[in-house]
Amino acid sequence: MAFPQNVRLVEVGPRDGLQNEPEPIGTETKLALIDRLGAAGLTHIEAASFVSPKWVPQMADHREVMQGLTRRQGVTYSALTPNLRGLEAALECGVDEVAVFGAASEAFSQKNINCSVAESLERFAPVLERAREANVRVRGYVSCVLGCPYEGEIAPAKVAEVSKALYEMGCYEVSLGDTIGTGTPLKAKRMLEAVAREVPMDKLAAHFHDTYGQALANLYAVLEEGVAVIDSSVAGLGGCPYAKGASGNVASEDVVYLLDGLGIESGIDLEALAATGTWITQTIGRPNRSKVGVALSAK
Numbered sequence: 001m002a003f004p005q006n007v008r009l010v011e012v013g014p015r016d017g018l019q020n021e022p023e024p025i026g027t028e029t030k031l032a033l034i035d036r037l038g039a040a041g042l043t044h045i046e047a048a049s050f051v052s053p054k055w056v057p058q059m060a061d062h063r064e065v066m067q068g069l070t071r072r073q074g075v076t077y078s079a080l081t082p083n084l085r086g087l088e089a090a091l092e093c094g095v096d097e098v099a100v101f102g103a104a105s106e107a108f109s110q111k112n113i114n115c116s117v118a119e120s121l122e123r124f125a126p127v128l129e130r131a132r133e134a135n136v137r138v139r140g141y142v143s144c145v146l147g148c149p150y151e152g153e154i155a156p157a158k159v160a161e162v163s164k165a166l167y168e169m170g171c172y173e174v175s176l177g178d179t180i181g182t183g184t185p186l187k188a189k190r191m192l193e194a195v196a197r198e199v200p201m202d203k204l205a206a207h208f209h210d211t212y213g214q215a216l217a218n219l220y221a222v223l224e225e226g227v228a229v230i231d232s233s234v235a236g237l238g239g240c241p242y243a244k245g246a247s248g249n250v251a252s253e254d255v256v257y258l259l260d261g262l263g264i265e266s267g268i269d270l271e272a273l274a275a276t277g278t279w280i281t282q283t284i285g286r287p288n289r290s291k292v293g294v295a296l297s298a299k
């Protein structure tokens with residue numbers, strides 16, 4: 001299969017990238033980050049997470065973030081909503097789009113959202129129903145698609161089963177999360193093939209973490225199969241509370257550089273994005289994990 005001509009990036013830095021930061025990051029900093037990302041051409045920004053502040057303290061200011069956005073035309077500002085309570089709060093704050101998040105691993109599901117995979121799907125059904133009433137699109141995440149910190153290997157068939165359930169429930173897109181970044185290109189292809197038998201390829205997104213340095217190679221592999229939506233995080237921000245030493249998401253700057261090299265259009269201004277990566281890492285005192293970002297800022 002040929003590479004897609006256009007790829008849409010879903011920037012998850014303000015949510016996935018920041019959610020594990022131990023020190024509170026000011027709402028103003030989050031808002032400035034989101035604004036800079038929009039200015040760099042990102043059209044889909046995951047801005048917040050309407051989850052329990054006891055579980056994820058860093059996302060406790062979800063209302064302030066969602067209500068404080070300087071909205072840019074053409075940008076979708078989305079948020080995670082694990083249950084109806086989260087959805088109602090997000091709707092009150094004018095969210096454009098929400099996401100439910102499940103897993104292909106029972107153990108991860110229990111640790112992350114305190115219920116089994118089957119229970120999570122039951123919980124998501126009313127969220128999708130209510131979102132439909134409110135005319136708000138719902139994205140679905142599946143975690144641990146290429147490995148689990150507790151169960152190890154995950155069968156592609158299990159990933160396909162959960163993806164299908166989310167898609168049939170009404171998620172317009174299913175994002176496949178290599179949560180702990182253990183995937184390799186061949187594994188990624190096999191997993192994708194299994195999922196694509198149940199969910200159309202143009203409804204799938206790749207959400208890869210770079211813990212083992214494989215994220216770009218894995219993305220190349222799934223781009224070849226026709227995936228045209230990629231989740232990434234500016235400066236590769238992020239980690240995983242369940243995997244010690246885990247890196248964040250693949251860096252948005254590195255993805256854009258790869259896409260530019262392949263002649264795939266993303267609509268993103270790489271220099272502005274790299275400057276945003278430099279700024280946010282300096283502001284929160286984190287290393288910049290984008291190789292492209294570091295190289296450009298050294299010029």
Ligand SMILES: CC(C)(COP(=O)([O-])OP(=O)([O-])OC[C@H]1O[C@@H](n2cnc3c(N)ncnc32)[C@H](O)[C@@H]1OP(=O)([O-])[O-])[C@@H](O)C(=O)NCCC(=O)NCCSC(=O)C[C@@](C)(O)CC(=O)[O-]
Pocket residue numbers: 016019049050051052053054055056080082083085086087101112113114115141142143144177178179207
């Ligand atoms: C899902 C729950 C709430 C279940 O948590 P629970 O304990 O089973 O549910 P509960 O209904 O008993 O609620 C527990 C407490 O949370 C409150 N609560 C309940 N719901 C909400 C809400 N929406 N907003 C605010 N507060 C809420 C509720 O009021 C209660 O407060 P308390 O009575 O103890 O004071 C919890 O497990 C949770 O919040 N988990 C969040 C986990 C999380 O955010 N993980 C990170 C995101 S997923 C991810 O990063 C992976 C992804 C998507 O990026 C893809 C990949 O890379 O794999």
